Each structure stands twice: as structure tokens, then as C-alpha cells.
Amino acid sequence: MIVSxxxxxxLYRSFFSTxxxxxxxxxxRAKGMSETRVMWVHVLRNASIPIITQT
Amino acid sequence: xxxxxxxxxxPMQDGSGWKANTGRLRSRHAVSGTFGHLVGGYGAGYYGxxxxxxxxxxxxxxxxxxxxxxxxxxxxxxxxLSKGGKGPPPKxxxxxxxxxxxxxxxxxxxxxxRLSTRHVRLRRPPPLANHSDPARGRAAAFFFLFTWVGxxxxxxxAGKISNPEQIESIRRxxxxxxxxxxxxxxxxxxxxxxxxxxxxxxxxxxxxxFATRLGPSLTVLVxxxxxxxxxxIAAAMLVAYVRGSLTDPHxxxxxxxxxxxSASSSTxxxxxxCSRTNSAGFRSRAGGNGLTENLLRFSLLPIIVG
Numbered sequence: 001m002i003v004s005x006x007x008x009x010x011l012y013r014s015f016f017s018t019x020x021x022x023x024x025x026x027x028x029r030a031k032g033m034s035e036t037r038v039m040w041v042h043v044l045r046n047a048s049i050p051i052i053t054q055t
Numbered sequence: 056x057x058x059x060x061x062x063x064x065x066p067m068q069d070g071s072g073w074k075a076n077t078g079r080l081r082s083r084h085a086v087s088g089t090f091g092h093l094v095g096g097y098g099a100g101y102y103g104x105x106x107x108x109x110x111x112x113x114x115x116x117x118x119x120x121x122x123x124x125x126x127x128x129x130x131x132x133x134x135x136l137s138k139g140g141k142g143p144p145p146k147x148x149x150x151x152x153x154x155x156x157x158x159x160x161x162x163x164x165x166x167x168x169r170l171s172t173r174h175v176r177l178r179r180p181p182p183l184a185n186h187s188d189p190a191r192g193r194a195a196a197f198f199f200l201f202t203w204v205g206x207x208x209x210x211x212x213a214g215k216i217s218n219p220e221q222i223e224s225i226r227r228x229x230x231x232x233x234x235x236x237x238x239x240x241x242x243x244x245x246x247x248x249x250x251x252x253x254x255x256x257x258x259x260x261x262x263x264x265f266a267t268r269l270g271p272s273l274t275v276l277v278x279x280x281x282x283x284x285x286x287x288i289a290a291a292m293l294v295a296y297v298r299g300s301l302t303d304p305h306x307x308x309x310x311x312x313x314x315x316x317s318a319s320s321s322t323x324x325x326x327x328x329c330s331r332t333n334s335a336g337f338r339s340r341a342g343g344n345g346l347t348e349n350l351l352r353f354s355l356l357p358i359i360v361g
């Protein structure tokens with residue numbers, strides 16, 4: 001289970017990190033949003049698209 | 056004769072034919088083709104079997120039609136049997152039947168294949184029509200893989216009591232003696248209608264077997280997939296969030312800008328020092344200082360986790 005989780009995690013991590021470098025994330029941070037909200041709303045929502053496709 | 060139940064049953068007996076007898080099969084054996092004879096080193100040995108059959112048939116051809124041929128029998132006795140292991144076998148065989156072995160192979164291998172009870176079909180599939188539909192191409196590939204590798208189902212079903220007439224009869228009843236394109240068309244029809252006929256070993260309908268197994272399989276697999284994905288998302292988010300720290304060795308292979316940017320957002324400001332500690336951290340995580348440390352410290356993790 002843990003072993004089978006690892007490749008998925010590695011892939012999703014790269015989805016998250018590409019999303020978190022996008023301009024809209026920087027804009028959200030610049031608006032003064034909390035880091036948690038940026039992560040859960042802007043990053044997670046956009047990263048879920050390739051995750052769902054891949055699953 | 057485990058295949059035919061508690062008592063030995065000749066599938067061809069009492070005139071009822073093979074099909075009537077399959078109803079009495081008690082076996083739970085799954086009759087299936089395997090790769091066992093083709094991969095794993097046995098292939099060379101199998102080639103040896105074929106050669107010995109070719110040699111035997113070649114020597115048999117000296118006798119002509121008459122197996123009791125006294126001239127050939129005397130020669131066999133003098134040139135082969137009396138010599139025993141005194142000479143190299145190819146030489147002994149050649150002295151008995153002077154035909155070249157390559158010729159013998161090309162002439163006899165068809166007969167050898169027909170006579171062999173361990174018959175493996177290595178027939179080249181007929182050229183496919185130029186299908187544009189990939190699903191149909193996949194079905195065709197699947198079909199040919201099974202007919203090619205699986206061997207002749209008649210031999211598997213007949214078991215040890217095979218003789219050529221029985222084999223032919225079983226082949227006729229299964230329909231495997233029909234041309235390949237006819238069989239392929241039947242296979243495609245079966246896929247389209249979902250009706251795969253009946254199992255050889257249990258006489259159950261194959262579609263019913265699928266239907267009863269599908270539910271339990273899905274009840275295990277679907278939640279597992281969901282849990283797996285959710286856990287992976289959580290772990291990935293965590294790792295992406297603390298990116299640039301030591302928990303994320305992959306982050307360091309990027310250029311320093313992206314790593315330090317996310318690091319500066321989560322921690323306080325550090326621009327040039329961060330990348331330096333990052334590269335140092337990367338080096339320390341790539342392995343130990345020597346074999347002992349690698350062995351005792353880093354190789355344990357996959358063992359524990361796996």
C-alpha cells in the first residue's frame with residue numbers, strides 16, 4: 001500500500017508544484033490571502049484536473 | 056487422468072463423443088495456455104526434442120514402407136546399436152542415413168510437428184486486413200497471441216490418451232480447425248455480444264463467471280483506488296507545501312529560483328543561503344559516505360517499507 005502510494009505521490013507533487021508557481025497563485029498571495037487558503041483553493045482546485053484525468 | 060474426474064473416462068467412448076462427456080468433468084483444473092515452454096530457458100531443450108524427432112523420422116525413412124525391412128534392420132543394428140556411444144551421434148546418424156541433416160529437417164519437420172504430442176503451433180498468422188479501428192486491431196492481436204502461444208486446445212483437453220483421430224474430432228467440435236479469419240470473426244462477434252460461450256472445465260457460461268466475479272472485485276478495487284488517491288493527494292500536497300526543505304529531495308534538482316521562492320514564502324526571507332543549504336542537503340540525501348553507511352542506513356528504508 002505504502003509502496004504503491006509512492007509513484008502517485010511523486011506525480012501529484014509535481015502537479016502541485018507546477019501549479020504553485022503559476023502567476024495566479026502569486027496574485028492570490030499578493031492580495032493577502034492566507035497560505036492555507038491559497039493552497040486549498042487555488043492550487044488544489046487546479047491541480048485536481050490532471051489528478052482526476054490520471055486516475 | 057485428473058482432468059476427467061474420479062474414474063478414468065475415455066472422452067471418445069460410448070459413441071457419444073467428446074462434448075457429451077464434458078458434462079461429467081469434475082476437474083477444477085483451469086485449462087490454459089502458458090508461456091512456460093517458450094520462455095525461461097526451456098525453449099532450447101524443446102528445440103532438442105524437435106531435432107531428436109527429426110533424426111528419428113529421418114532414420115525411419117530408410118526403412119521405406121516396410122518396418123520389418125531386414126536390410127535396413129541389419130544396418131541399424133550394425134551402424135547404430137552396436138556402436139553405442141562410441142562415436143559422435145551426428146556421425147552415427149549420418150552413416151545410417153546419409154542425407155544431410157539440414158535437408159532432413161526441412162523435409163521432416165512438418166511430419167514431426169504433426170506427429171508430436173507436445174505440438175506447439177508456431178504457424179505464422181495470416182496477414183491482417185488494414186483495419187483502421189484500433190479496438191479491432193487489439194482484439195486481433197489478443198486473439199493471435201492466444202492461438203499462437205496457447206498451443207492447440209485439443210491437445211490440452213485430450214490429455215494423455217490422444218490419438219490423431221480423437222484430436223481431429225475434438226478440434227472439429229471446438230471449431231479450431233476452421234480458418235483463422237473465420238475464428239477471428241467469431242471472436243469479434245463474441246466480444247460485441249458479450250457471449251463467450253461456455254467454460255471447458257466447468258461448463259458454466261463464461262459471461263456468468265464474469266458477472267459473478269465482477270461485483271466483489273469492484274467492491275474491493277474502487278474503494279482502494281479512492282483511498283489510494285486521497286492519501287496520495289494529501290501526501291503530495293504536504294510535500295509540495297514544504298518544498299525546499301529536507302523532506303523534499305526532488306525540489307533541489309530545479310534551479311534555485313523556484314525552490315527559494317516557495318521557501319521564502321513559507322519561511323522567512325533567505326535567498327542565496329537557501330540554495331547553498333539545499334545543495335548540501337541534496338548531497339547528504341543521495342547516499343552515505345561509504346559502503347557501510349549506505350548498507351546499514353540507507354538500504355534499510357526500502358526493506359522496512361516494502
